[in-house]
């Protein structure tokens with residue numbers, strides 16, 4: 617078991633014992649119909665839903681509780697939610713996590729700039745080497761159906777208010793700019809949520825944005 621406050625566990629392994637997932641928020645800008653958090657409260661024996669978000673000291677304690685620090689080869693910011701809500705923590709933890717030479721990956725829905733109401737690429741790129749962006753759909757209509765963005769979670773900026781598709785466009789903007797800032801960029805979709813044609817269209821969309829790594833998860 618990991619270190620937790622109330623229920624939420626902040627660090628856990630799932631499969632590869634040398635990859636540690638960092639679960640630091642349950643907040644999200646989407647309400648995806650396929651999201652695993654609507655079906656189970658955790659993965660790999662870890663409870664990932666509920667409780668308080670960690671600060672840096674709680675996160676460090678949770679990481680140390682998972683095994684010898686130097687043996688982890690990869691840390692993955694994930695969350696039962698969108699981890700870039702915790703941009704400050706991601707930045708605070710970067711130098712500590714990198715001490716043993718591990719890579720840092722971010723699994724994101726691509727809404728970081730939308731969430732913070734400003735361009736956060738430079739800040740994120742200083743704290744993360746690799747990103748996996750949830751493209752999830754080949755077009756806005758399917759994205760709206762599947763991911764059900766929640767406007768209440770966006771800042772009330774004039775730009776967001778004027779845009780009928782802020783979540784979709786923010787994700788596409790993040791995906792196409794990401795290769796300029798990160799060593800590795802992957803786009804992903806959820807296989808069971810799309811048809812084969814939609815998966816192929818999504819792959820082509822990612823490629824048209826300059827992202828050739830594509831994963832059906």
Ligand code: SF4
Nearest residue numbers: 644646648651697725
């Ligand atoms: S973006 Fe991720 S965490 Fe948020 S609802 Fe969708 S699948 Fe769940």
